[in-house]
Amino acid sequence: MEEEQFWIQQVLAGDKQAYAYIINKYKNQLYATIFRMTKNPQDAQDLVQEAFIKIYRNLDKYDASGSFSGWLYRVAINHCMDEFRKKRYSLTQIEVDEEKVVNPNHPEIVFLKKEKSRQLERLVSTLPEDERLIILLRYVNEISYEEIGELMDIPLSTVRNKLHRAKKKMRETVKREGGYFYELSNGG
Structure with missing residues (x-):
């Protein structure tokens, strides 16, 4: 938690490269969650990228009263739900080459x-x-x-x-x- 706070402060202070730490820490878990929501790898990848942009832009709104991971998931999932509502999201499943x-x-x-x-x-x-x-x-x-x-x-x-x-x-x-x-x- 303290390490996350350090990186958040670095990003807020203008060090854009510090955001890579946050992305690397959460990208796989976030992708897994969003993939299970969309059932489509490309859509999930796009939504994760968009979510990380939104998280970056709103990082100054994180107030540290709750867990950072909870806040991050809330922003990402809300973004996905907004996109689902906007596009009347259609689930397109892509078969994996076994x-x-x-x-x-x-x-x-x-x-x-x-x-x-x-x-x-x-x-x-x-x-x-x-x-x-x-x-x-x-x-x-x-x-x-x-x-x-x-x-x-x-x-x-x-x-x-x-x-x-x-x-x-x-x-x-x-x-x-x-x-x-x-x-x-x-x-x-």
Whole structure:
């Protein structure tokens, strides 16, 4: 936290190169979150770049009363939601060339991991936008309930309720359709 404050102060003092530290620290996590929202690598990349520009321009508005990561995610996610509303965002999924990703030493293991990941992504993608976002923030980015509440500007109780509902919907889908997530269907 102190290190982040140092870099923020450097940027605010006019050292534009110091912003590279902030970008490098958060770019992968932010990309993963936005990619899961858009399901499109190019759109996610564009939105992450735009979000970092917006974060840079608004860095002087960060007041250090909350966590910097929470503030950063709030700015980025709000930017994405604004873009979704403006463009009536259409989800365009791009298939990944599986042959480039497969580990030739353990093809069975790689296949099973991919299939499990694909099923989990599909489960999450069936959720309403707000529940999907809460699941991603909590379990992919490991953001606390309190920070999620701040990010989405909703009470803590609403975060818990939406998270509970999202997991319940996912469990019901697994019970109905089967799949790898037996632990989910048993209340896990």
